[in-house]
Amino acid sequence: MANSPSTNGITPFHNALGLPSKIAQVYLDMGVDLNVPDAKGQYLLHMIAKMKWESDDKTDEYVWTWTPDLFKQLGALPSSDINTRDADGETPIHHYLRSYQHLAWEKEEHVLSMFDDKTSSRSDEKTRVYRFQFLMDKWVDVMAEDAELRTVLDVAALSRVKNVLALLKSVLETGEKYIFLSSHW
Numbered sequence: 001m002a003n004s005p006s007t008n009g010i011t012p013f014h015n016a017l018g019l020p021s022k023i024a025q026v027y028l029d030m031g032v033d034l035n036v037p038d039a040k041g042q043y044l045l046h047m048i049a050k051m052k053w054e055s056d057d058k059t060d061e062y063v064w065t066w067t068p069d070l071f072k073q074l075g076a077l078p079s080s081d082i083n084t085r086d087a088d089g090e091t092p093i094h095h096y097l098r099s100y101q102h103l104a105w106e107k108e109e110h111v112l113s114m115f116d117d118k119t120s121s122r123s124d125e126k127t128r129v130y131r132f133q134f135l136m137d138k139w140v141d142v143m144a145e146d147a148e149l150r151t152v153l154d155v156a157a158l159s160r161v162k163n164v165l166a167l168l169k170s171v172l173e174t175g176e177k178y179i180f181l182s183s184h185w
């Protein structure tokens with residue numbers, strides 16, 4: 001039942017993705033199939049790559065939709081292929097680089113301290129670069145194109161994510177097609 005999509009192609013686990021991470025953890029403990037795409041052909045990493053963490057207006061506290069530990073757990077699963085394409089031909093990295101939803105809370109000092117990128121001088125880049133590193137800590141096809149033939153490098157350039165752009169350019173200069181980020185960071 002947890003793996004059964006509704007008429008619009010959404011499973012209960014897909015719905016849980018927007019809720020606090022404890023709920024998603026229950027589905028993971030039940031053994032939910034992470035290889036079930038939604039109606040747009042997006043798999044787990046496509047969805048979490050663009051997710052945001054929100055502040056709760058009532059309590060003025062942050063609701064961590066995805067904790068770093070849960071994110072690591074999901075990213076380590078064999079079914080979490082960073083190069084998987086959705087119906088539009090986009091990889092999770094394409095989704096991540098287009099996501100600006102998280103910029104609103106990046107200026108909060110206590111949030112930045114969790115995702116501190118020592119190489120960045122701009123606070124608005126620190127979290128983006130950390131999350132990019134986290135997503136790419138697998139073999140990534142840097143020449144993967146979406147349906148409009150834009151590579152991850154193209155999207156990084158359009159998004160003006162300078163640290164990510166510099167990393168991708170340095171990888172391409174070596175002539176590599178795939179990158180295992182830990183070896184380049």
